[in-house]
Amino acid sequence: MSNSQISSSDGERRFVLTLGCPDRTGIVAALAGFLTGVGGWITEAAYHSDPSTGWFFTRQAVRADSVAMPVEEFRGRFAEVAAMFGPEAEWSVTDSGAEKSVVLLVSKDSHCLTDILSRAERGDFPAQVSAVVGNHRDLEALTTRFGVPFHHVPFPKEGKAEAFAEVQRIVEGYDPNAIVLARFMQILPADLCEAWAGRAINIHHSFLPSFVGARPYHQAFDRGVKLIGATCHYVTADLDAGPIIEQDVSRIDHGYSAADMVSQGRDIETLVLARGVRWHLEHRVLVHDRKTVVFQ
Amino acid sequence: MSNSQISSSDGERRFVLTLGCPDRTGIVAALAGFLTGVGGWITEAAYHSDPSTGWFFTRQAVRADSVAMPVEEFRGRFAEVAAMFGPEAEWSVTDSGAEKSVVLLVSKDSHCLTDILSRAERGDFPAQVSAVVGNHRDLEALTTRFGVPFHHVPFPKEGKAEAFAEVQRIVEGYDPNAIVLARFMQILPADLCEAWAGRAINIHHSFLPSFVGARPYHQAFDRGVKLIGATCHYVTADLDAGPIIEQDVSRIDHGYSAADMVSQGRDIETLVLARGVRWHLEHRVLVHDRKTVVFQ
Amino acid sequence: MSNSQISSSDGERRFVLTLGCPDRTGIVAALAGFLTGVGGWITEAAYHSDPSTGWFFTRQAVRADSVAMPVEEFRGRFAEVAAMFGPEAEWSVTDSGAEKSVVLLVSKDSHCLTDILSRAERGDFPAQVSAVVGNHRDLEALTTRFGVPFHHVPFPKEGKAEAFAEVQRIVEGYDPNAIVLARFMQILPADLCEAWAGRAINIHHSFLPSFVGARPYHQAFDRGVKLIGATCHYVTADLDAGPIIEQDVSRIDHGYSAADMVSQGRDIETLVLARGVRWHLEHRVLVHDRKTVVFQ
Amino acid sequence: MSNSQISSSDGERRFVLTLGCPDRTGIVAALAGFLTGVGGWITEAAYHSDPSTGWFFTRQAVRADSVAMPVEEFRGRFAEVAAMFGPEAEWSVTDSGAEKSVVLLVSKDSHCLTDILSRAERGDFPAQVSAVVGNHRDLEALTTRFGVPFHHVPFPKEGKAEAFAEVQRIVEGYDPNAIVLARFMQILPADLCEAWAGRAINIHHSFLPSFVGARPYHQAFDRGVKLIGATCHYVTADLDAGPIIEQDVSRIDHGYSAADMVSQGRDIETLVLARGVRWHLEHRVLVHDRKTVVFQ
CATH class of the missing domain: 3.40.50.170 (Formyl transferase, N-terminal domain)
Structure with a gap:
């Protein structure tokens, strides 16, 4: 259950990224490379690789203040990375500080x-x-x-x-x-x-x-x-x-x-x-x- | 957990009797005899006999409409029975219909x-x-x-x-x-x-x-x-x-x-x-x- | 969960009585009267009155050494009491000391x-x-x-x-x-x-x-x-x-x-x-x- | 609880890597880069970043057959990466196929x-x-x-x-x-x-x-x-x-x-x-x- 409470209780803004796509090697490295490239301080990272469907799923949260850009730009830059994961890939990038x-x-x-x-x-x-x-x-x-x-x-x-x-x-x-x-x-x-x-x-x-x-x-x-x-x-x-x-x-x-x-x-x-x-x-x-x- | 919900959910009035006293034979029979004598329809009856202290505990509920008397009279008549259980006995009789x-x-x-x-x-x-x-x-x-x-x-x-x-x-x-x-x-x-x-x-x-x-x-x-x-x-x-x-x-x-x-x-x-x-x-x-x- | 462990852990012999029958007033008193009459020291007593079927159920355990008779005689004497509860009544009397x-x-x-x-x-x-x-x-x-x-x-x-x-x-x-x-x-x-x-x-x-x-x-x-x-x-x-x-x-x-x-x-x-x-x-x-x- | 059963139930060999070290940016990317570099197919990856101690922890499992080397060599190559994480870092690399x-x-x-x-x-x-x-x-x-x-x-x-x-x-x-x-x-x-x-x-x-x-x-x-x-x-x-x-x-x-x-x-x-x-x-x-x- 670990990380669910961190973001809600410390009140700090996060950019949250989710991704589901057909599994293959290199996805984690591509994501990690992207996040490191934008200076992202990862506070949560969870992965699931599903053998029954052959899909890969992840959710990652980075401190918004570690990434020197607005969420729209972060989303745009991630879109380029996501394109590698094929047309079936489903992903989202959200700002935990946005009103829900x-x-x-x-x-x-x-x-x-x-x-x-x-x-x-x-x-x-x-x-x-x-x-x-x-x-x-x-x-x-x-x-x-x-x-x-x-x-x-x-x-x-x-x-x-x-x-x-x-x-x-x-x-x-x-x-x-x-x-x-x-x-x-x-x-x-x-x-x-x-x-x-x-x-x-x-x-x-x-x-x-x-x-x-x-x-x-x-x-x-x-x-x-x-x-x-x-x-x-x-x-x-x-x-x-x-x-x-x-x-x-x-x-x-x-x-x-x-x-x-x-x-x-x-x-x-x-x-x-x-x-x-x-x-x-x-x-x-x-x-x-x-x-x-x-x-x- | 059984009987706890019965009284609360069906909304019927009960007279509830609780008793704690030093254990000995005949208590259950004395209680049952008393309740039968007043026409009590028992809806809940729980007992505990504690070997570590030598005490006996019970809680019983009867339908108020099965006992043709007000709770004060019921309490008074039970007091006579309770006297048998010794000076240490602790008991109560309450009306579930009374406001709490x-x-x-x-x-x-x-x-x-x-x-x-x-x-x-x-x-x-x-x-x-x-x-x-x-x-x-x-x-x-x-x-x-x-x-x-x-x-x-x-x-x-x-x-x-x-x-x-x-x-x-x-x-x-x-x-x-x-x-x-x-x-x-x-x-x-x-x-x-x-x-x-x-x-x-x-x-x-x-x-x-x-x-x-x-x-x-x-x-x-x-x-x-x-x-x-x-x-x-x-x-x-x-x-x-x-x-x-x-x-x-x-x-x-x-x-x-x-x-x-x-x-x-x-x-x-x-x-x-x-x-x-x-x-x-x-x-x-x-x-x-x-x-x-x-x-x- | 209370009493289930008592009999198993203290190792003392019990006579265990179970009964299911159509509910009416006086059953508890009849049972208690019977048990008191044979000198039964009750160690467990549980009751359930089921409004949806109109049936009453109980299980009671008495210390075998408190009842000065073999289980067969105890069973026989209870059969006379049980007859009061109608032809549908289902009951059993067993000796916890019997090999199972x-x-x-x-x-x-x-x-x-x-x-x-x-x-x-x-x-x-x-x-x-x-x-x-x-x-x-x-x-x-x-x-x-x-x-x-x-x-x-x-x-x-x-x-x-x-x-x-x-x-x-x-x-x-x-x-x-x-x-x-x-x-x-x-x-x-x-x-x-x-x-x-x-x-x-x-x-x-x-x-x-x-x-x-x-x-x-x-x-x-x-x-x-x-x-x-x-x-x-x-x-x-x-x-x-x-x-x-x-x-x-x-x-x-x-x-x-x-x-x-x-x-x-x-x-x-x-x-x-x-x-x-x-x-x-x-x-x-x-x-x-x-x-x-x-x-x- | 997710991934714990995967390795035990499908019976496939994994190389399992654990690491604890003072937290800083880039650790995840360094690990992912290393694993990608050796061709590792990641089957489990869990992370924890502990704000109270400032430490970072991870456990990752890769399919042994995706890494074309014995575990000793894998361990040796990881040691070079681990050196980046400072002298306090504690890590292990094990082969799930080894007898325990x-x-x-x-x-x-x-x-x-x-x-x-x-x-x-x-x-x-x-x-x-x-x-x-x-x-x-x-x-x-x-x-x-x-x-x-x-x-x-x-x-x-x-x-x-x-x-x-x-x-x-x-x-x-x-x-x-x-x-x-x-x-x-x-x-x-x-x-x-x-x-x-x-x-x-x-x-x-x-x-x-x-x-x-x-x-x-x-x-x-x-x-x-x-x-x-x-x-x-x-x-x-x-x-x-x-x-x-x-x-x-x-x-x-x-x-x-x-x-x-x-x-x-x-x-x-x-x-x-x-x-x-x-x-x-x-x-x-x-x-x-x-x-x-x-x-x-």
Whole structure:
């Protein structure tokens, strides 16, 4: 888990570079040569070479003050290096000092929303919460108390397409780094999954792939499992089947009703979502096919 | 963990009986006979027989509607039974439908405070938060946003005794079921520990007995441990040595600075304190000598 | 978890009583009255009242030396009490001092086998291993080194029915308290599931209901989960769907190949199976419908 | 945890390079340049930059078949590069295909011993067990059953120095990569700690720094903790204060006697020791001052 906290806690600006490309010898040396050439003081460097796909992944962070240029120039110069890694290569260069933003989609459950609003307020989250969109008004007062705008978009049974269009319009007005479905109870249509690919993050209240779909705690109760779980994943058109970012579990026993699981599950949902979104915002999550590489 | 959730989630009123006394045969039968005699429908029953001390402990809950009498009468009739268990016996009878209250003592760290305020607000906590007392004003706005009164009591270096007297006066005005030190950075004087014995609950940010006292995360960093922890315990005059209610840990590695531990530790402190206070309020914690029996 | 260790570690004989029956008032009192009447010194007592099925479950242990009669008489006298609880009631009375026995079914993987043989040898297991049956000879030397007989029953593709008949004949010759499928790679036929209902225990190398069937670690690798797990359950004719006794998980990340998961998974499989079989042998597991009550 | 399993499970030979030195820019580039220059196909690369000490640490593995030279030559060429990193730099180059060996020191408890012997036997451990030394004969039969020599060295109260001299003579005859104190109940004298610095590994049956010294479970029982733990650490002359490699914990409750903790603790001791020794043998553990960097 090592380096994840360094950048967030010491508050120093970093340029963060991520790269995924077909593996071959010399990539690490090319990257290191480039970073040394620009005087980069590396504070984090993580690598993963995946034999099953033949791909190579890396994430590196350098102190911004060690590189005597703005991030745009750094990005431009890296583009020249990246060209060596082939047309399939996917890379990014970001400035940890740049403002980041998230928009949350919610329904009636407050636990994930409150947690993220509180983390952001106390300076313990790598983004500001720009807005909250709810299909009910239940969480409006809670949201505005934090000084965050709340948008109510009703979801009538006949009229979901229009509602989603409205949600999309609102969300995209904020141009957020992540759209977080914080116990939002509506299934995103395929076109929205497409439009927000790699940015829309959901928390599912089971240890996927167990208990896909509705009422997972009731499914868990019926099966008699001894642990309940939560899964943070990117949203795709395939329900609850997107790339998994983070999962965790919590012990229960025969004495738990489904309602008890709902209650206890809130804590694990809250933590798993907060971790997953944080890692996404810190560019620690690289997606390849249906899976993620997470450089914690 | 079984039965803890039943009473909280189904919302039905229970009469809860706890007993600790020197062990001997016949106690269980005497209790069961009493409960049957009053028509009690038992929903939870937990027992512990401790060979090291020779004591017996139990906690039982019956549906209030199965016992055709008010809690005062139930308590009175149980008193006659309890007399059999000797003069050392400690017991209580409470009505889960009675309003419970907590007062929180805080300083500048908001995570535990926000968590408990949020749980109480969403109806997921067995008490209301009657008031918050802070030795700084940092958390005043956060508190009052939840509609909870905030009392600021400054703690000047010369004048702590007066400050504690003021805190005591405020706290006792609310007659709370628990006084929760939610990252309160002042050490309670011995007389206050005595006055609040069995009601004052602290969260210490280490896995006690490791790292007693100040700056436990810095101590943990210096020692190079691979897990950090938190401990919820009753406050006694012996610093960080009171009976432990709950503990948990979180994995770190060599990449964590002390500041990173402080950041990550907030999540585990929050959960451990919330659990410990909940169990206390639900009369699941029986103290004997320096240890607890926790009937989850 | 409290009382599970008491009986195993202090070595004293107990009479253990389990009961499951439709819930109604007075059961606890009837039991307590009976136990008091025979002078029983209760060392463990656990209860569960299940609102979803309307059933009541209990397990109680009394010191054998406190009850001045042999277990057969104790059982006979309890049968009269149990008659009150209706024709559906299921109950048992056992003597913890009676010898218990298990038979293990294995294939080529040694980790679960070695672990149980070692626990039994060092006196840290509530049964002796009477025999091991393998469909290959790979684990014969390991088994006989512990002084335990090994039976080789080949499973030719055409001839599984005969092989299972032979396994059944061997196993039933030992009249074991549990038949443990310790990474046995053959699927029991329905009639054997029926014959061994409530005694045949399997370890499945996934967190069920995820990844039923063959090669669960490869399924886990393909899905990109962040935790792998193991499940100990009673064998039923419905593959990997029997009542779950115990589950646990272990963290992995993107760097784990399926082979790495196989390797790391061994530790969690070993622990989960050992716990599940122990609890079964100590009469801590009560089965009702497709689920278990586990009184740890 | 990612890459630790790759090398062990795919069975391919690697050259493994570790380095610790004062941090400055250009180290990563120098390493990458060197590895590229020799044609090294990097399969694992982990870095840690420690702001508190100003040191830099790395561990890298390359496929041996990608480097057209024997390990001695590779080591020699790296020595020239390493010279750039200053006189304090500590580094190693090893061949994962080279045979590794451990010697175990034991007393009467068999759980850690059996576990390591079993892992080694089934090919799931990165070393062979060359010998076992015991201060009692209790574990002799168990050891020799695995075909491993057992040396009995009695430790009379008057004569420990001679006994330790004998142990040292035996151990050093095997020139092991690790000397593992697998619940060895004798305290190593300072000169032996010195002679075996960085190679002698102990398992302590508590979550250090809690409960240093004798009978930690009894200390834990007296304090009433809610989790028990185990710590794997390098042995130094300062009792139970050496650099920590790995720790883990296990939940208990008020029902556990000290003897129950001893019993349950065996599982966590076994796992923590096995992990710690494995990481040591795979050159994943770099020691600096009193702490470790562990590149899992």
